[in-house]
Amino acid sequence: MKERFSVDEVCERFGVTARTLHYYEEIGLLxxxxxxxxxxxxxxxxSLAQLEQxxxxxxxLGISLQEIRILVEMEDxxxxxxxxxxxxxxxxEKTPFLDEAAPILAEQIERMTARIAKLEELKEGFERRLARVNELRG
Incomplete structure (x- = not known):
């Protein structure tokens, strides 16, 4: 398997533009x-794994670039x-590292839980609309 990919190859593979790749690098995502x-x-x-993520x-998942940046920083x-x-x-010697990792992971879980709740709320709204449409169709 090929180990190095040019900008053009990555653009074709992931369906993005070269400008998008450069922008992601400029703002610190790549x-x-x-x-x-x-x-x-x-x-x-x-860099390929970062781009895929x-x-x-x-x-x-519809996550904004700002939220992705937070996730990337947390993962780093x-x-x-x-x-x-x-x-x-x-x-x-390992305890301080574990103490530092715990709140980072807890914050990530909290963010995910909030996002899941918002998505669930959105889904329920669409389900109600679908039920109403089906009801009106007879």
């Missing part, structure tokens, strides 16, 4: 996008904590 010696962007591993959150922080935790030897 981080550490590698470049060739000539300065051209290419995408691999982490951004598109999934934005298009499938969690990755840093995971790495620091792995380096810690004694249990007492």
């Amino acid at each position: 981080t550490d996008v590698p470049r060739t010696y000539g300065g051209h962007r290419y995408y691999e591993g982490r 951004i598109i999934r959150l934005k298009e499938l 922080k969690m990755e840093a904590l995971r790495e620091a935790y792995r380096r810690g030897q004694a249990p007492e």
